[in-house]
């Protein structure tokens with residue numbers, strides 16, 4: 001699936017990185033309140049946050065990929081596209097060890113915490129702006145850096161948390177399915193995680209409608225499709241989805 005504008009980056013020691021221009025879509029929609037209307041230093045904050053969010057998704061996938069490589073699971077490539085990111089393992093590894101799955105969201109949670117601490121440190125260091133003769137004080141550089149850090153910090157916390165939701169194809173869904181599979185078998189794992197995923201998908205539509213009404217569109221996974229497929233396939237004979 002190589003579309004126009006796809007770039008492939010090769011860095012020694014890492015799997016090939018393939019990025020599709022569609023990777024810009026979600027960060028651009030998420031930062032809509034920043035760049036819309038071109039107010040104050042907001043567009044500059046967006047200019048930092050949009051590439052920062054793409055790098056955050058890349059950090060998530062590198063977390064999966066580097067952990068997989070260290071555990072002896074070769075990684076074919078890392079893909080960044082409209083659907084977010086994916087680290088594609090080589091061969092037929094249907095259920096990789098949970099440590100590989102945990103690594104992605106944990107990278108985002110750790111990054112988010114570090115960025116929010118940096119924002120707090122900047123906030124403490126900067127004195128309250130003196131408006132002086134201006135009605136609106138000119139934007140201070142620390143204001144710009146601090147806002148970008150806050151956006152990226154919360155963005156990473158959200159990325160980590162959303163990826164841990166118990167639904168397919170998210171990391172949290174695979175982790176829960178792994179745990180259920182070991183205790184009660186693959187069919188029960190597909191049934192339960194598929195069902196949770198459908199409930200969460202319905203909730204994400206409610207959240208989308210509410211956020212559109214509030215003027216800040218917020219689209220969150222999971223999709224209905226993979227969870228419906230998992231739930232349905234669990235009822236068909238002894239076959240299990242990968």
Ligand SMILES: [Zn+2]
Pocket residue numbers: 060064104105163171
């Ligand atoms: Zn992941």
